[in-house]
Amino acid sequence: MTGAPQTVHVALAKGLTAQGIDTLFGLLGDSNLFMADAFTHNEAGRFIPATNEDNAVLMALGFAAMTGKTAAVTVTQGPAVSNALTGLIEGVKAQLPIVFLCGDTSPTDPWHPQAVAQEALIVATGAGFERLKSPETACADLATAFRRASVERRPVAFNMPTAMMWEPTSDAPVAYPAPNQDGPAPDGPDMDNAIGIIASARRPVILAGRGAIPAREVLIRLADRIGAPLATTLKAKGLFQGHDFNLGVFGTLSTPAAGDVIASADCIISFGATLGRFTTMHGSYLTGSRLIQVDDDAGIIGRFAQPDAALVGTPGAVADRVLHWLDQADIPSSRATDTLSPTTLTTPEPAPPGNVANGTVELTAAMDAIEAALPADRLFVSDGGRFMGTAWKRLSVSHPRNFLLTIATGAIGMGLGYAIGAAQARPDQTTLLVAGDGGLMLGGLTEFSSAVRDKLNLVVVVCNDQAYGAEYVQFEDRQMDPSLSLFNWPSFAAMARSMGGHGETVASMEELHAALAALPDHNGPVLIELMLDPAAVPRLQL
Structure with missing residues (x-):
């Protein structure tokens, strides 16, 4: 006698394991519950449930950001998909690779209550869309979705017809290796032009974006060779921490x-940075400077600023090649750092005087x-809001991979989902989330219960x-009445305690x-509610 044939939902669970997935975020429903069950019981994977689909996607994004790998999230069909759209948009703009495994109703039942135009909705977010085409191609189709997410650096939906989950299949798990994207560093006229610009520079600065994080050591060698200070975009915050001439x-x-x-x-030599409006101080920081832009994505070059020299290649390989040609041509250092004082370069502005209302604290202090x-090696996750400029300036990270922005869409309310995913990815480090009151209410305060359930090493500062x-x-x-923007929220600390976590309301620096x-002393997540005077919160200047 032979055993029962393998079903699609079992094959997909095996397929997830073949892709290196050991943690699956999501919400269960008709379409995915049996796959998730097979993943946890047959494949010994972890299923991390969320309280809503959007936060499930954000958890996967946080996990992907902190592991540097493609993450996976699953939801059921119809309204579950529409609930997740904002998270997918965020993932597209943040360029984070996840596979979004979603169910779908049968095309033969167009009047099903949960039938929606899923492909149109998902494609409109900018995410990729891949179908489970047939039972016999289930694992191959899943592998294609993972390969696309990795190569395209964005979420890719894997659309699974619910009616297919119990169909038999003989398809075996497969993993398609991503192609090597580390192309050779360019030589030729563009490189000659860049070397000439560097040779003539007297006050060069090296700028590294998130795409240049792996190139840290070679960028430091280049900076030391040409006498240039080093700076980063916000997303690469902390990359050059400890270097004498870190800006x-x-x-x-x-x-x-x-x-x-x-x-x-x-001269600005930019590696792996898009050079958007906030990085360039609305273009003013490029005025009077020659710009060399390096990126492995040719589509980034010149998107926001026209470079004087453009080099398409991985930042590390290009920087190494630049060093080679500088030495070959015996080009001397600019010695621009000789006049800089390392002790003052990263000193923030002093805190403002604490003129705040009674029962509140001053945000900068x-x-x-x-x-x-908090520990120096903490993870720092930032939600959006008026507080964020102060938090970004005053809170450091030991490595840029420890810093996670959640505002790729320019929206508030994404932080808690991201932070839970980050804490799940790196449980041995403290995860700090700084969020606003409106953002936490909007983004699903109930998700704090998920952090409590798993006793995450998470500190939420509201x-x-x-x-x-x-x-x-x-x-x-405009000298108008601001009352429409004011709220009388319930106590966030009390709500955290009601969900089984720890909550503290802070109305003075002594209490903080x-x-x-x-x-x-606490085991599990802690929420610290900072009471602030709305008239005294420092302005967000971007």
Whole structure:
């Protein structure tokens, strides 16, 4: 006698394992519950449930960002897919690879209550779309979705007809290796042009974006060779920490001393950075400088700023080749760093005087206290909101892979899902989420219960000015009544405690220091609610 034939849902669970997936985020429904069951019981994988589909996608994005690998998330059909669309848009804009395994209703039942135009909705987000075409191609189709997500650096939906889950299949798991994208460094006229620009520069600056993170060591060698200070985009924050001539973040978040150096530069050598408006201080930091732009994606070159020399290739390979030609031509150092003082380059602006309402804390001082209290190797996840400029300036990370922005769409409310995914990916490190009150309410405060369930090493700091801060400022600037932007939220700390976590309301610096000192005593997530004066929160200047 032979055993029962393998079914599609079992084959897909095996296919996930073949792709290196050991953690699957999602919500169960008619389409995916048997696949998730097979994944956990047959394949010994972890299934991490969320309270809503959008946060499930955000968890997968956070996991992908912190592991550097393609992550997986699954939802059922119809409204489950539509609930996840914002997360997919975020993933597309953040260029994070995930596979979104979603069910689908039968095309023979167009009047099914959950029937929606899933392909049209998903494609409209910018995500890729791959079908489970037949039972006999189930594993091959899944492998294609994973390969596309990795190569295309975006979410790819894997659309699974619900009616197919119990069909027999003989298809075996397969993993298609991603192609090697480390092309050779360019030589020829473009390289000659770049070398000539560097040779004539007297005040060069090297800028590294997130795409240049793996090239840290060779970029430092290049900077030392030409006498250039080093800076990063916000997404590569912390890359050159510890280097004597680290300028920190290049752009609207630069320290005063770093801003002076950047503004006086006559050559910017950019590796793996898109050079958007905030990085370039709305273009002003490129004025009067010659620009060399290096990226492995030719589509990035010149998107926001026209370079004087463009080199398409991986940042590390290009930097190594530039070093080779500088040595071959015996080009001397600019010695621009000889006049710089390492001790002042990354010194932030002093905290403003603490003129805040009674029962509130001053945000800058609070961020400084958090910076001092939490482990240096923490993960820092930032939601969006008026607080974020202060948090980005005052909170450091030991490596850019420890820093996670959640505002690729420019929206608030993404942070908690991202932070849970990050904490699941790297449970031995403390994950710090800084969020606004409006963002946490909008983004699903109930997801805190998921962190409690898994006893995650997570600290959530809620900047509670009881307002939508950006809107409050706009009303105030026009001498209008800001009351429409104000809210009387319930206590976030009390809600955290009601879900089984730890919650502390902080209305003074003494209470904040006490709450931070008690963090090592807690097992599981902690929420610290900073009470802020909406009239005294520092302006967000981007």
